[in-house]
Amino acid sequence: MIHNTLEVSNLNTSFFTEQGEVKVLRDVSIVVGEGQVVGIVGESGCGKSMLARSIMGLVRKPGKITSGSILLDGKELTTLSKKELCAIRGKEMSMVFQEPMTSLNPTMRIGKQVQEVIAIHDDLGKQEARLRALEILSTVGIPEVEARYNAYPHELSGGMRQRVMIAMAMVLHPRLLIADEPTTALDATVETQIIDLLKRLTNVGTSVLIISHNLGVIAQVADFLYVLYAGRVVEWADVYELFDNPLHPYTQGLLDAVSSLRSQSKSLKTIRGTVPNLAEPYEGCSFTPRCDKCALWCATKAPELAIVSPNHEVSCHMVERDDDL
Amino acid sequence: MSEALLEARDLVKEFPLRRKRRVHAVGGVSLSVREGETLAIVGESGCGKSTLGRMLVGALAPTSGEVRFRGQTITGLKERELFQFRRQLQLVFQDPYASLDPRMRVRELIGEPLVAHKMCDSKDELTLRVLSLVEAVGLPTDCLKRYPHEFSGGQRQRIGIARAIALDPSLIVCDEPVSALDVSVQNQILNLLAELQEEWGLAYVFISHDLSVVRHVSDRICVMFLGKVMEVGPTEEVFGEARHPYTQLLLDSMLPLDPRMRDRKRRTLEGEPPSPVDPPSGCVFRTRCPYATKLCANEEPSLRLKGNVKVACHHLNG
Numbered sequence: 001m002i003h004n005t006l007e008v009s010n011l012n013t014s015f016f017t018e019q020g021e022v023k024v025l026r027d028v029s030i031v032v033g034e035g036q037v038v039g040i041v042g043e044s045g046c047g048k049s050m051l052a053r054s055i056m057g058l059v060r061k062p063g064k065i066t067s068g069s070i071l072l073d074g075k076e077l078t079t080l081s082k083k084e085l086c087a088i089r090g091k092e093m094s095m096v097f098q099e100p101m102t103s104l105n106p107t108m109r110i111g112k113q114v115q116e117v118i119a120i121h122d123d124l125g126k127q128e129a130r131l132r133a134l135e136i137l138s139t140v141g142i143p144e145v146e147a148r149y150n151a152y153p154h155e156l157s158g159g160m161r162q163r164v165m166i167a168m169a170m171v172l173h174p175r176l177l178i179a180d181e182p183t184t185a186l187d188a189t190v191e192t193q194i195i196d197l198l199k200r201l202t203n204v205g206t207s208v209l210i211i212s213h214n215l216g217v218i219a220q221v222a223d224f225l226y227v228l229y230a231g232r233v234v235e236w237a238d239v240y241e242l243f244d245n246p247l248h249p250y251t252q253g254l255l256d257a258v259s260s261l262r263s264q265s266k267s268l269k270t271i272r273g274t275v276p277n278l279a280e281p282y283e284g285c286s287f288t289p290r291c292d293k294c295a296l297w298c299a300t301k302a303p304e305l306a307i308v309s310p311n312h313e314v315s316c317h318m319v320e321r322d323d324d325l
Numbered sequence: 326m327s328e329a330l331l332e333a334r335d336l337v338k339e340f341p342l343r344r345k346r347r348v349h350a351v352g353g354v355s356l357s358v359r360e361g362e363t364l365a366i367v368g369e370s371g372c373g374k375s376t377l378g379r380m381l382v383g384a385l386a387p388t389s390g391e392v393r394f395r396g397q398t399i400t401g402l403k404e405r406e407l408f409q410f411r412r413q414l415q416l417v418f419q420d421p422y423a424s425l426d427p428r429m430r431v432r433e434l435i436g437e438p439l440v441a442h443k444m445c446d447s448k449d450e451l452t453l454r455v456l457s458l459v460e461a462v463g464l465p466t467d468c469l470k471r472y473p474h475e476f477s478g479g480q481r482q483r484i485g486i487a488r489a490i491a492l493d494p495s496l497i498v499c500d501e502p503v504s505a506l507d508v509s510v511q512n513q514i515l516n517l518l519a520e521l522q523e524e525w526g527l528a529y530v531f532i533s534h535d536l537s538v539v540r541h542v543s544d545r546i547c548v549m550f551l552g553k554v555m556e557v558g559p560t561e562e563v564f565g566e567a568r569h570p571y572t573q574l575l576l577d578s579m580l581p582l583d584p585r586m587r588d589r590k591r592r593t594l595e596g597e598p599p600s601p602v603d604p605p606s607g608c609v610f611r612t613r614c615p616y617a618t619k620l621c622a623n624e625e626p627s628l629r630l631k632g633n634v635k636v637a638c639h640h641l642n643g
Contacts, residue, residue: 043507044478143597157597158370187369187534188578189594195580196593213507216580220587239584257508259582261515261537268516268541271509274477 004071005175005207006032006055011068013047013054022279024050024063026231029305030209032176032224037198037208039222039239041215041254045275047231048211052178055209056095057085073175091121094169098181100161104153110164111137111149117168136171137164140197159190163197170201177201179210183217195220215258219243224311227251230276230286233305237312247314249291285317293318329357329393330528331381331414331496336390338376342602349601350376352552352609353390358496363522363529365543365560367536367575371601373552374532378498381530382414383407394496412442415489419501421481425473432469434484435459438491458487461524463517479510483517490521496528503538515542536579540564548572551601551609558634568636570614608639616640 013025024047032038040048053059055070057077070077072093077085097103105113114133118124124132138145140163153161162182169177179198183191198208199221212218218225219239226236227248235248246252253271260269273290276282284299285291291298298317305315338351351373358364358381366374379385381392383399391400399410418424425434435455438444445451452469459466462483473481482502489497499518503511515538521527533539539546540560547557548571556569567573577592594613599605605612611621620639628635 043509160597188536189369189574192578192580192591192593214580215508216582219582219584220580222584243582243584253509255582257512258537261508261512261541262582266519268512270512270516272513274479274510 003034004031005034005036005073006030006209007069007071008051008055009069009071011051011054011070012066013050013059014064014066016062016064017279019279024231024278025054028068028228028231028233030226030233030236032207032209034207035202035205036223037202037210037221039218039225040209040211040228041213041218041225042228043213043254043275045278046228048213048228049180050231051228052095052180052209052211055176055178056089056093058095087121090117090169090174091172092174093176093178094172094174095178095180096162096165096169096182098184100158100165100185101153103165104161106153109150109152110156114164114168114171117171121172132171133167136167140164140167140170141193142167157190158186159193162186162190162194166194166197166201170206173204174206177206177208179208181212182210184212184214191217215254227254230282231278232286232315234287234316235312235314236305237308241309241312245312247308247312247319248287248316249293249318250287253290285315328359330360330395331358331530332393333357333377333381334391334393336377336380336392337388338373338380338385339388346602349552349604351380351387352604354549354552354554356547356554356557358528358530360495361522361526361528362544363531363542365531365533365539365546366549367533367539367546368549369534369598371551371598372549373601374549375500377549378416378500378530378532382416382496382498383410384416412492413495415492415494415497417482417485417489417497417499417502419504421478421485421505422473424485425481427473430470430472431459431464431484434473435487435491438488442492444492454491458491461490461521462487463513477510478506479513482506482514486514486517486521490525490527493525494527496530498530498532500532501534502531504533504535511538518542536575548575551599551604553609554628554635554637555610556634556636557628558632558636562632562634568631568634568641569610569638570616570640571610608637 009029011025011028015022015024028051042048054065059065065078111133115129118129118132134145142148142160142163183194195217202208210221222239225239225242226233229250235251246255256269271290276286284301285303288294288298295317303315303317305313307313334355336351336354340348340350342348354377368374380387387400391398394410399407432455435458436451439451439454445454456466464480464483503514531542543560546560546563548555550571556563556572567576574592599612607623607625608621611617626637626639628637631641
């Protein structure tokens with residue numbers, strides 16, 4: 001059996017605003033096995049980034065994890081103190097953000113920034129830390145590392161900056177790397193390079209949780225795929241199954257939207273309406289207002305995730321009914 | 326070509342830096358847009374596609390070269406003379422969050438071009454025209470008194486489009502109009518742009534880095550690299566058989582939607598893109614090109630016609 005690096009169960013994260021509680025994650029459960037790449041997709045505002053921040057322990061006030069558990073290699077993260085979390089972040093789990101320009105320190109040479117990660121967590125000598133930093137920078141594909149070591153972020157291209165971010169995240173060989181839209185700000189030719197790099201990381205046993213709205217990226221790297229809608233997992237499956245046999249109307253809508261763009265059809269498929277405002281409480285399935293397949297009870301009763309096949313679960317009343325027939 | 330709506334000839338734009346250095350943003354681009362067609366400009370960030378787009382509508386003065394609209398030059402005109410052309414040439418921007426004044430209501434936002442160009446005689450007429458624009462772009466009719474922040478990204482882009490079509494232009498330069506949007510919403514906007522084109526007979530210059538979007542919307546495609554045109558021709562022909570090595574590379578980096586194709590071999594690039602401050606001699610793509618030879622370093626390839634497609638490369642067989 002594959003060992004699970006990350007197990008998130010029934011995670012609930014809320015924001016406590018003047019208008020009341022806004023539930024941004026509702027009973028989210030995901031599993032990332034050792035060396036696996038797990039993708040999270042959904043439109044903006046579905047809670048993708050919040051999930052990443054919750055796992056990293058980076059939810060800021062007025063947000064809070066209200067219940068649920070996050071296990072990293074069997075260790076519960078939700079009950080850890082700030083200090084304990086700091087010791088884990090960067091070492092056992094790390095994160096790569098979307099925009100490499102705003103997440104690197106513009107006044108610090110890139111080599112130093114990588115070295116800093118090592119200095120915080122490991123008791124290495126300066127010289128040794130420098131060697132480690134050089135080594136990881138060349139592993140992620142920075143050419144002429146010795147020269148680039150002293151470069152400032154603004155002297156590098158977007159793709160190179162993202163490599164530096166990945167180097168910082170990888171230098172201590174974390175168990176889990178969370179990549180939040182790692183290629184969205186990059187050009188297509190650079191995107192493919194970064195994807196290849198992420199794939200290589202899993203060879204050393206690192207698990208990757210990749211968040212993206214780009215289904216092409218997901219199809220390239222992920223082993224499993226979770227579809228998030230309005231803070232809930234509405235469907236998950238192994239990636240082949242999900243692309244072959246998407247069952248939730250939302251998943252189908254997303255896939256249709258992308259594939260119609262690539263077909264020769266004149267009119268493009270869309271999902272009507274927009275992502276719901278999570279501040280407004282909704283009783284039933286939150287996709288109902290945009291769904292073409294819903295029944296009356298969809299608006300009153302929220303569906304639960306139901307098993308379709310060993311590696312496929314979906315939360316939709318209409319799918320369950322099909323099975324009953 | 327007589328039927329050209331807009332024609333650019335040898336457009337050059339350089340931005341000065343310190344110590345006499347310059348950014349060569351656009352280096353001698355010639356192209357034409359026909360009435361009612363969509364010309365896509367693709368290329369990676371920093372290739373000069375937005376700069377080119379702004380020069381085409383007269384929003385940015387070229388360092389040299391000329392833009393002609395229906396045979397009349399719009400380059401070097403005074404602001405007052407340019408004003409009449411602005412009605413005909415409009416822009417839609419990428420970021421629907423940044424391109425709308427947050428303190429203006431929808432009514433003022435969409436009415437602004439009509440007021441600026443004195444298109445309406447009375448307040449009532451203005452309201453009516455704004456309402457018909459709101460309907461044309463598929464916004465709810467009760468939205469006139471709302472502010473941009475009350476809308477989603479897709480709806481904001483609809484406001485931007487309503488502003489652009491308000492003066493009944495002949496050509497709209499859409500600069501990455503859907504890049505900031507989710508796929509489902511992106512398709513809504515693309516459908517809207519197609520409907521408007523059909524109904525209003527608009528021509529588009531569609532600037533994008535997303536090849537699947539470009540393939541869908543455009544009649545012709547112009548591939549740029551470092552301020553120069555690498556290849557230009559009918560979209561289906563370019564996608565069917567890319568002739569320029571850079572176009573081939575771009576097409577190769579389109580990610581297939583099928584997980585089974587993940588192990589397919591791709592051409593990828595190593596190293597860094599060249600800088601527009603100090604572009605390579607000869608062919609600008611040669612430092613990244615697998616086929617580059619001495620000739621490429623010494624001589625800049627000119628655009629040559631191969632079938633219906635123009636390609637700038639020394640190494641085209643046949």
